């Protein structure tokens with residue numbers, strides 16, 4: 001996250017309990033010279049004609065094989081089987097990144113990080129989410145809350161849910177109460193139920209923070 005940019009709007013009114021910790025009555029809204037780039041930014045929820053909210057949906061799935069690491073939301077889960085992928089095959093971060101990108105019309109992670117590019121082999125998928133967040137921010141939005149469903153037959157993910165929520169909340173810059181992580185089995189049915197596949201679905205809500213000035217459109 002671009003903390004410098006976020007800190008510039010500290011003090012703007014919160015739109016919901018899931019709005020961000022940088023909104024604080026302790027810090028008054030800063031003042032800027034009229035000709036500064038920041039002065040040309042404005043609070044979308046107060047002035048923009050477009051909706052201050054966007055919703056994004058992302059899904060992902062990977063094949064499972066013995067002897068590979070199982071990484072979910074950046075957390076390595078003890079498991080005899082892991083996901084096959086060009087990157088670290090983190091279905092949580094992949095679905096989350098696609099949800100973020102979709103909410104602002106920025107395509108998908110397959111375009112940004114093609115699995116044919118050797119530069120992304122073994123990539124920490126945290127980098128993918130960070131790039132998605134950068135694009136969200138450039139469009140004048142920020143994640144407000146996210147809900148993620150993981151489909152996996154085994155191992156059981158409940159003991160690891162707190163660590164996954166902590167990881168996602170830290171990455172998005174939201175409170176953990178704004179991060180939902182649920183795990184479902186395949187009830188023995190289909191590729192998930194047979195232990196051959198892991199899948200995830202993410203829904204994210206974005207809130208408009210700024211109307212983007214010329215300087216932020218590159």
Ligand SMILES: [Zn+2]
Pocket residue numbers: 060061062085089090091094
């Ligand atoms: Zn993936």
